[in-house]
Amino acid sequence: MSFSIAEVAESSGLSIDTLRYYERIGLIDPPVRDSGGRRRYTDDDLRWIEFLNKIKLTGMSIKTMREYAALRKFGDASAGRRKQIMLDQRTDVLSRIAELQSCLDVLNYKIDNYQRVEDRLAELRGDLTEQGATA
Amino acid sequence: MSFSIAEVAESSGLSIDTLRYYERIGLIDPPVRDSGGRRRYTDDDLRWIEFLNKIKLTGMSIKTMREYAALRKFGDASAGRRKQIMLDQRTDVLSRIAELQSCLDVLNYKIDNYQRVEDRLAELRGDLTEQGATA
């Protein structure tokens, strides 16, 4: 089974231009072409693209993803370096999660504050309405 | 008490250029100047810069931060909109945390795999050494 570039774009959430860009810079291997020169992606290609998408979400730079992609070509011999990249990324993700958690506190504090301001303003408007009613 | 731009840069972790850039684009109010025309930042300025830093960590764009900064000028009247911005940002942060958590699974899976490959390679090398010893 193989897929057109449009199908891959659809299923991966990347644009067609982005897929071609990733190929140009060596993130994706050039897929086979059909008789008319169009790209046909295999299941393997799809899985790799899904994986790229996933590690992109962790905030990995394209530079690092390219290194990782290049290392795949060396098979088991590059397992050590690839493991290291994943380890570094995990460290990164863990600290980013912690960072975001601490930001939540600030956000919540601000939200509470604005809520209080809004409540006070609503109350004031209520008072005015009452005055208007009794005047 | 007031601070030179170098001191603010030091304490905020932003560069001097970035501080001036933020001022240019309206993220930071122009601080008062000393007799020689140099910027002197107040405690209030510092607090605002710290806050900016914090919400930047949440991934808020400069565009949104600028809107938020501009809204401050309207005081309580803008509390509603500012609360909304913080609410949106909180939603964002929560989903990003969830996303990162799910990425951790992939990272862990990969790390385990590479560990297994390395273990196997180490074992093979061990065998070779033994062979070498007995040959």
Next chain:
DNA sequence: TTAGAAGCTGGAGTGCACTCCAGGTCAAGC
């Protein structure tokens, strides 16, 4: 009083990750 450090301005340059475009090819349906 003078050298050097720190700060100033407006504007240009950078790196990243795409995104768009002009002009061309190819296959399918009418």
Next chain:
DNA sequence: GCTTGACCTGGAGTGCACTCCAGCTTCTAA
């Protein structure tokens, strides 16, 4: 056989968030 739409290429353009620079002024310390 001709139109239409998907796809192709190389290269230019975009938006974001800085970052750097030249050429100037001002304070400080020897």
